[in-house]
Amino acid sequence: MKLILNCKEASYLSSIRDMHSLSIGEKLQLWIHLKVCPPCRRFANHMQVINRFLQRGSQSFSKLAPFQLSQESRGRITRLLKEIEQKKS
């Protein structure tokens, strides 16, 4: 196992570690790299921030429903569905 990762490899480990647990070897490699590389250290911190937001995932998304359907489209779809329902019954 090589001890010294390059920045591409180190950033890869930083970004997947919230989804995929790293092996002891990978943890060690990343730790060593972060010790000596300021930009990757920042990158790793940013990934923590981003992953925290992403991990709140589906529950918060479902509560927020961040985008609203326009009134016009809402009306159009509602009318269409009503028609179908009336035909069915």
Next chain:
Amino acid sequence: MQSEQWMEKYGDYLYSLALFKTGSKELAEDLLQNTLVSALENLENFKAESSVKTWLVRILNNKIIDHYRHESVRRKAQEELQQQVNHSDDHFFEPTKVSPYHWKEERYPGEWEVASDQELEQSEFYSVLEQCLGKVPQKWRLVFTKKYLSEQESENICKEMEISPSNYWVIMHRVKLALRSCLELNWIKL
């Protein structure tokens, strides 16, 4: 009426989900409409053990997959090109004396200290995230949102999207690399 209740309760949520996954308002509206039409037509298949919401989301997800299966043929050539252009590693890294892949100076991750003591709103995060996802290829966007919005298992996503696990991890990483720089420009520095 059944459909009015659905629109009222789940309309915006289903629309948001579709918009987030596809990045197109028109497509998201079509998908929502097709989902509810299908739901009405298949009402007798609805089983009371799952919630209406879960059932509707499942129909929507199937509609999205169908759409891409169909679209994918047409889009494939263009997509491959886009992937090569946007996501070659030399966008972020370059060889130096000490390492074959070192951060390019202009790509150095910036200082986020200002942002970390601000209360950042989840809803604000989503709206910037949606913008930023506009810059990654469609298929990647779908893989990414399946993981983080639908919370599907990685293994499942690979099967559905027909990609190998190693491609899957690389896609996730590439999306995050792109996201990080985009967020830095559009959100952190607001």
